[in-house]
Amino acid sequence: MEKNIHAHLEKHPFLAETALLHMTVAARVKEVVKPLDWELTIAEAKTMQTPLLQQKKWQQPAVEAAALALPIVLETLGDIEYPSRLVEAVAAFRTWGHKADKDTREAFFVQLLQGGGNLPELNPALLGILGWQILEALVPAKLKEHEFWQAASWRKNSCPICGRHPVLAHLRKEKEGRARFLTCDGCHTEWPFARVGCAYCGNEDLTQMHILEPEGLPAMRIDVCDACKSYIKTYNEEGQEDVYLTDWATLHLDMLGEEAGFTKKGSILLENS
Ligand SMILES: [Zn+2]
Ligand SMILES: [Zn+2]
Structure with a gap:
């Protein structure tokens, strides 16, 4: 780490x-x-x-x-x-x-x-x-792991431990393609969520969803939703979860989302620090 x-x-x-x-x-x-x-x-x-x-x-x-x-x-x-x-x-x-x-x-x-x-x-x-x-x-480490919540079938858009909304998502490679998980920046629990659609408003209309790609950082992307004007930072590799699934370490990506006119949801970090 x-x-x-x-x-x-x-x-x-x-x-x-x-x-x-x-x-x-x-x-x-x-x-x-x-x-x-x-x-x-x-x-x-x-x-x-x-x-x-x-x-x-x-x-x-x-x-x-x-x-x-x-x-x-x-x-x-x-x-x-x-x-x-x-x-x-x-x-x-x-x-x-x-x-x-x-x-x-x-x-x-x-x-x-x-x-x-x-x-x-x-x-x-x-x-x-x-x-x-x-x-x-x-919170015991075992209960923060995505495997536990995968097995427990928790698929809501709020953290199963503390209830906060996510600020980050993680696309993991699985046997059949990729699966999406959400991360809580309060207790750092990771849980499964629908692969497609907005993690905040539930919009599944793909014409109203798009991706911003930060220059020179292929490990990250920003998924934005035109329906509720929100964005979520998404890590699409594996091995550096400690950096890329941490809100403060990815604050520079928030600028990209905010400059494009989208709002950060699920975290207190940006407005207060
Ligand atoms: Zn939490
Ligand atoms: Zn939305």
Whole structure:
């Protein structure tokens, strides 16, 4: 993983600040937060209608664990060399983390899972990055794999774990041609979805779908939908999922989609960072 990302950053130095923040925070979070002991069988997953973290039974223990981890994670974030524009934001967040009681911290994670999670006077991008990285670290690796959700037949346009809409898609080579999977940028779960059509509005009229191809980057393309004016970044190779299925590492592709007049859906990253 590290090697791919570093080669990518050498080619795209403008991503360096974002990378520092995401990668350093992620490394600290992983030291502190271990995956929950979730036992979900494929048979159980097959009967699921609602994403796991949107069900009280799974949400409550996850939110409790996240709220416990938050102050410990914040404690470890003091010595990172942040971009100057973020120094105060990080300090404010750490102060909040020390003061907030358990209920307040739990309420923050519940709101985050409801698509909110903004706190007055705290930097929303930072809250989102840290909050979601903690939630992501709580999800067992097996439940993030596309094979699991393929077997469980989850084919909705929202993440089976947390319920977020995707920002990225992945075309994988399979025995009979290619299959499409969607990726969640909140918990980084990958799940199967219809090969053709818009992942947001369900439009299947191919005359209203087209592809933008970024110059010099054959591994990626942007699928756009004229019906709902959205786009989704699509990785069409294999081996560098860590780079090309990560929203922040592919932010330069968003410019292409936005310049062509399309809107990004399913992520908080672009508007806040
Ligand atoms: Zn998710
Ligand atoms: Zn659409």
